Amino acid sequence: MELKDCEFWFVVGSQHLYGPEVLATVEKRAKEMADKMNASKRLPCRIVYKTTVKTPEDATETVLAANYEAKCAGLVVWCHTFSPSKMWLNGLKLLQKPYLHLATQYNVSIPDKGIDMDFMNLNQAAHGDREHGFIAARLGTPRKIVAGHWKDKAVLDRIGGWMRAAAGARFSRNLKVMRFGDNMRNVAVTEGDKVGVQEKLGWQVNTWPVGLLAERINAVTDREADALVAKYRSLYPFNTKNTAAVRYQAKEEIAMKRLLEEEGCRAFANTFEDLYGMEQLPGLATQRLMAQGYGYGAEGDWKTAALTAVVKAMGEGGSGGTTFMEDYTYELAKGRECTLGAHMLEVCPTIAAGRPKVEVHPLGIGGKADPARLVFEGRPGDAIVLSLIDMGGRCRLVCQDVKVIKPIYKMPNLPVARVMWKPAPDLATGVECWIRAGGAHHTVLTYDVTAEQMADWARIMGVEFVHITKDTTPESLEKELFFSDVAWRLGGK
Ligand code: MN
Numbered sequence: 001m002e003l004k005d006c007e008f009w010f011v012v013g014s015q016h017l018y019g020p021e022v023l024a025t026v027e028k029r030a031k032e033m034a035d036k037m038n039a040s041k042r043l044p045c046r047i048v049y050k051t052t053v054k055t056p057e058d059a060t061e062t063v064l065a066a067n068y069e070a071k072c073a074g075l076v077v078w079c080h081t082f083s084p085s086k087m088w089l090n091g092l093k094l095l096q097k098p099y100l101h102l103a104t105q106y107n108v109s110i111p112d113k114g115i116d117m118d119f120m121n122l123n124q125a126a127h128g129d130r131e132h133g134f135i136a137a138r139l140g141t142p143r144k145i146v147a148g149h150w151k152d153k154a155v156l157d158r159i160g161g162w163m164r165a166a167a168g169a170r171f172s173r174n175l176k177v178m179r180f181g182d183n184m185r186n187v188a189v190t191e192g193d194k195v196g197v198q199e200k201l202g203w204q205v206n207t208w209p210v211g212l213l214a215e216r217i218n219a220v221t222d223r224e225a226d227a228l229v230a231k232y233r234s235l236y237p238f239n240t241k242n243t244a245a246v247r248y249q250a251k252e253e254i255a256m257k258r259l260l261e262e263e264g265c266r267a268f269a270n271t272f273e274d275l276y277g278m279e280q281l282p283g284l285a286t287q288r289l290m291a292q293g294y295g296y297g298a299e300g301d302w303k304t305a306a307l308t309a310v311v312k313a314m315g316e317g318g319s320g321g322t323t324f325m326e327d328y329t330y331e332l333a334k335g336r337e338c339t340l341g342a343h344m345l346e347v348c349p350t351i352a353a354g355r356p357k358v359e360v361h362p363l364g365i366g367g368k369a370d371p372a373r374l375v376f377e378g379r380p381g382d383a384i385v386l387s388l389i390d391m392g393g394r395c396r397l398v399c400q401d402v403k404v405i406k407p408i409y410k411m412p413n414l415p416v417a418r419v420m421w422k423p424a425p426d427l428a429t430g431v432e433c434w435i436r437a438g439g440a441h442h443t444v445l446t447y448d449v450t451a452e453q454m455a456d457w458a459r460i461m462g463v464e465f466v467h468i469t470k471d472t473t474p475e476s477l478e479k480e481l482f483f484s485d486v487a488w489r490l491g492g493k
Contacts, residue, residue, distance in 0.1 A: 002167055002170070002171050002313045002316055003044045003045050003163075003164070003167050003316050003317065004045075005071065006045040006046075006071065006073035006163070006166070006167045006170060007045060007046045007047070007048050007071050007072060007073065008045055008046070008047045008048065008072070008073060008074050008075070008076050008100075008163060008166070009047075009048055009050040009062075009066055009072055009074075009075050009076065010030060010033070010034045010047050010048060010049045010050060010076050010078070011050050011051060011052075011053060011062055011075055011076070011077045011078075012026060012027075012030045012049075012051075012052045012053070012077075012078055012079070012080050013052075013053050013077065013078065013079035013080070013081075013083030013088070013128060013132055014026050014052050014053065014054055014079070014080055014081045014082075014083050014128075015054050015055075015081065015082065015083055015084060015087070016054050016055070017081075017082075018081060018121050018122070022081065022121065022122050023052060023054065025122060026052055026080045026081065026122075027049075027052050029080065029106050030049045030052065030080065031049045033049070033106070033150055034047050034048060034049040036150075036151065037150060037156065037159070040151070040153075040156050042153060042156040042157055042160055043156060043159060043160045043163060044160050044163055044164055044167070044316070044317065045073065045160075045163045045167060047076060047159075050062065052080075053083065053087070053088070054083075055087065056086075056087045056088075056089075056090060056091070058087075059087055059088045059090070059091035059092070060090050060091040060094065061091075062075075062091065063075075063091040063092065063094050063095045064091075064094060066095070066097050067094065067095070067096045067097060072097060073097070073098065073163070073166045073167050073169075073170045074097050074098035074099065074100060074162075074163070074166040075095070075097055075098070075099050075100070076100045076102050076159065077099065077100070077101055077102065077132065078101070078102040078103070078104055078125065078129070079125055079128030079129050079131070079132045080105075080106065080122075080123075080125060080128065081121065081122065081123075081124055081125075081128055082124055082127050082128040082131060083128050083131065083132060084131065085131050085132055085134060085135035086135075088132065088135055089135055089139070092135060092136065092139055092141050093139060095141065097166075098142075098144075098162075098165070098166035098169055098460045099136075099141060099142065099143045099144070100143065100144040100145075100146060100159065100162050100166075101129070101132065101133060101136065101143050101144070101145045101146075102146050102147075102150065102159065103125065103129040103133075103145060103146070103147040103148075104125060104147070104148065104149060104150040104155070105123055105125040105126070105149070106123060107123060108149050108151075133145070142459050142460060142462070144162045144165075144456055144459070146158045146159055146162070158452075161450060161452060161453045161456070162453070162456050164314045164315070164316075164449070164453055165314065165453045165454070165456035165457040165460060166456075166460060167313065167314065168310050168311075168313055168314035168453075168457045169457060169460040169461060171266075171309075171310055171313040171314075172201050172202050172203065172306075172310050172457075172461065173201075173202030174202065175201075175202060175203050175204065175266055175267065175306055175309060175310065176203075176204045176206070176263060176264050176265040176266065176267075177203055177204065177205045177206070177265060177266075177267045177268065177269065177295070177302050177305055177306050177309075178206070178208055178259065178260055178263060178265040178267070178268040178269075179205060179206065179207040179208070179268070179269050179270075179300065179302055180207075180208060180209075180210050180213055180268065180269070180270040180271070180274070181207075181210050181269075181270055181271040181273065181274030181275075181300055182207075182271065182274065182300050183271070183299065183300035183301070183302075184271050184272075184273055184299035184300055185273060187299060187300075189389060189438075189440040189441070189442070190297070190299055190300055190301040190302075190303065190304070190440070190442065191390065192302075192303050192389075192390035192395075193390055194302075196390075196393070196394075196395075197303070197306075197390075197395065200394075200395060200461060200462060200463065201306075201395070201461055201463070203302075203306045205302045205306070208259065208263070210270075210274050210275065210276045210277065210278070211276060211277055212259075213255060213256065213259065213278070214276065214277030214278050215277075216255040216258065216259060217248075217251045217252055217255040217278065218251075219255070220250075220251040220254045220255050222247070224250075224251075224254055225247045225248075225250040225251045225254065226247065226250075228250035228253065228254060229243065229246055229247050229250050232246065232250070232284075232358060235355075236355060236356050236357060236358045236374060237355060237357050237358070238357070238358045239357040239358060239359045239375070240358060240359050240360040240372065242360040242370070242372070245280065245360045245369065245370055245371065245372045246284065246358060246360070246372040248279050248280050248369075248372075249280065249282065249283060249284035249285045249371065249372045250284075250285070252278075252280070252282045252285035253282075253284070253285035253288050253289060256268065256282065256285060256286075256289060257289060257292075260289075260294060266293070266294060266295060266309045266313075267294060267295030267296065267297075267302075267305040267306050267308065267309035268289075268294065268295070268296060268305060269296070269297040269298070269299075269300050269301055269302045269304075269305040270282065270286075270298070270300070271298070271299050271300045272298075272299070272344070272363075272365050272366035272368075273299075273366075275366055275368055278368065279368060279369045280368050280369050280370070280371040280372070281344070281345065281363060281366045281368055281371050282345075282346075282371070283344075283345030283346060283363075283371040283372060283373035283374075284345075284358065284371070284372045284373050284374055286345065286346045287345070287346060287347065287348060287349055287356075287373065287374045287417075288349075290308070290312075290323060290324065290346070290348035290349075290350070291320075291348055291349050291350050293309070293312050293313070294309060294312075295307065295308035295309025295310070295312065295324075296308055296324045296346060296348075297324060297442060298324065298326075298343060298344065298346055298442070299442075301440075301442050303388045303389075303390070303395075304324060304387070304388070304440070304442045304443070304444060305324070307386060307388050307444050308322065308323070308324050308444045310457070311386065311444050311446050311448075311449050311454075314448075314449045314453060314457065315446060315448030315449045318447075318448030318449075319350070319447060319448055320350040320448065321350050321351045321379070321381075321383070321446060321447035321448055322348065322350065322351075322444065322445070322446040322447070322448055322449065323347050323348030323350065323351050323444070323445050323446075324343065324346055324347070324348065324442070324443075324444065325341045325343070325347065325385065325419065325442070325443045325444065325445040326341060326342065326343045326441050326442050326443070327339055327341055327441050327443070328340050328341060328342050330427065330431075331408065331420075332427070336408060337422065337426065337427035337428070338405060338408070338420045338421060338422050338427060339402075339420065339421055339422075339423060339427065340407075340418060340419075340420055341378075341418070341419040341420070341421065341443075341445065342414070342416050342417060342418045342419065343416065343417075344363060344365060344416065345363070345371060345373040345416060347374075347376075347378075347416070347417035347419070349374050349376060349417070351378045351379060351419065351445065351447065352374075352376035352377070352378070352379065352417070353376065353377045353378060353379035353380070353406070354376065354377070355376075356374035356375060356376035356417070357374065357375050357376065358372055358373075358374060358375075359372070359373060359374075359375045359415060360372045360373075361373070361415035373415070373416060373417075374417060375415065375416060375417055376417050376418075377406065377407050377417075377418060377419070378404055378407075378417070378418065378419030378420070378421075378445075379404065379447075380403075380404050380405050380406050381403075381404050381447050382401070382402075382403055382404075382447070383402050383403075383404050383421065383445055383446060383447045384399055384400065384401055384402060384445075384446060384449070384450070384451050384454070385399070385400050385402055385421075385423075385443040385444070385445050386398070386399050386443055386444045386445075386446070386454060387439040387440040387442065387443045387444075388463075389438050389439065389440055391438070391464070391485075391488075393489075394463075394464060394488050395463050395464070396437070396438065396463070396464040396465075396466060397454065397458045397463050397464065397465050397466070398434065398437045398438070398439035398466045398468070399451050399454050399455075399465065399466065399467045399468065400423050400424060400430060400433075400434060400439070400467075400468040401423075401424040401451060401467075401468065401469050401470065402421040402422065402423045402424065402445075403421060403422045403424075404419060404420065404421045404445075404447075405420050405421060405422060406420070407419075407420045408420060419445065421445075423468070424468060424469050424470045424472070425468075425469070425470045425471070425472055425473075429472070429473070429474060430468060432474050433468045433472055433474060433477050434468065436474065436477055436478060436481065437466045437468070437477065437481060451467050451469075455467065464484060464488055466480070466481065466484070
C-alpha cells in the first residue's frame, strides 16, 4: 500500500522569453506526457504534472510546496525549452525530496522538412537539460538522471525503478523498529549507532521487554491459535505430529503482530539469548510475519530488520521474494562453487521454490523447546544480497549480484529453509570482495529490487553504496573503497 500513497510531481522548466503561445504548448504537452506515462502502466506510482517553472519565484515555491506535501515522494524535472538555471538555484538549495532529472524531448525524431527556428525554440531540451544539469552538479544536489524518449519502455522502467527507491526513502523516514532483547553478546557487525541511523535514515529503533511479549503470547487463547493453525494447514503440508509446538508458534505470531500493530512498527528483531518466559524461539511465527511484509533481523540485528522492511516496501507488487538471510557454508569443489544460505529458522517463505512444509525439530541454541518452522528450498533466479554496516560516523550499504540456483544437494538432515547461490563475479573473488568491503553475515536477499534501485535509495538517503558485480576485481574494489573512505571522511557526516 506504500506505492499507492505516493505521487510524483512532474515539473517542467521554461522561461518567459518565448511568449505565451510557446508556454501554452509546453503546458499542454507536459500534461499529455504525464497522462500517457500513467496510462503506460509501467510506473508503480502516479506522476502528476504540477507546473512550468518560468521565474525564480516559481522554482522556489514549487520546491517548498513539494517539501510540505506528504504525498509528494519526489520531483521529476525536465526542461522543454531553455530554462536559465540561476532561476532554480535558490529553490534547489531548499529541496528535501528525491529528485529525478528526466532528459527527454516531446518528439522522437527531428522533422526533416518541418524543422525551422520556431521548432528549435520550442524543442530544445538538449540545450535546456544541460543548463539544468549544470546547476545540480554545481550545488551537489543528489539526483537520478534518466535520458531517452519518455514513451520508451526502458526509460519508463527506469523512472519506475527510481520511484520505488524514492518511495523506499519515504517509507524509511517513517519506519519504526521493535527490538525484543539486545544484540547477541560480543557480535560487532549487528551493532550500530541508533541515533546516527535515525538522523540519516529516519529509522526509529526502540526496545520492548521480552517479558511483555511472553505475557502477550500467554494471553492468546487456544481458540485464536487453533484458527491460525487451521490456516497453516490450508497453506502448508505438515511434516510433523507435534501440533502443540505449531500452536505455540501461532500464539507467537498473533502476539507479535498485535504488538507491532499497536506501536506502528514495520520491523522487529529478537535474539535467542533473551527468550525469557517464552517456550520456543519464534520460527514459523517470524517467517509468517516476514511474508506479510514485516522486516526481521535475528540476534538483535535491527539494521537488517529495518533494511528487510524497506526492501519489501520497495518491491511491493513484485513476486514478493525478499528475505532476511545469512551466509552459512561454502561448496568449494571446482565447477560447483556456491554459498549455502539459511538461518536457524527465520527465512521468509516468499522466496520458496515450492510449498514450504511445517516441521518441528530440536534447536541446539537458545535452550528452549523444539520450535516449529517452515522448511523449503529457495527458488532459482537473479537476485542481490544487501548488507548495511556501521563504519563509525557513517553507514555503508554493500550490494552483491548473485545467481540463486537449485540446491545441488538434498541435505535431508538440514532442518531449515535453504538457499544456494553463486555470487558475482565468482565465489572466491566475490567472497574476497565482500570481506574487503566489510559486508556482514546477515543480509537481505531480494529477487524483486535491483541494484540500481538500491543505489538510487542509497543516494537519496546519503549512504555510501558499494556494488560487487561481474566486473568487480579485488584490485579495483580496494582502490574504490580507499578513495570512498577518504571522500566520506571529508565530506560525509
Ligand atoms: Mn544469524
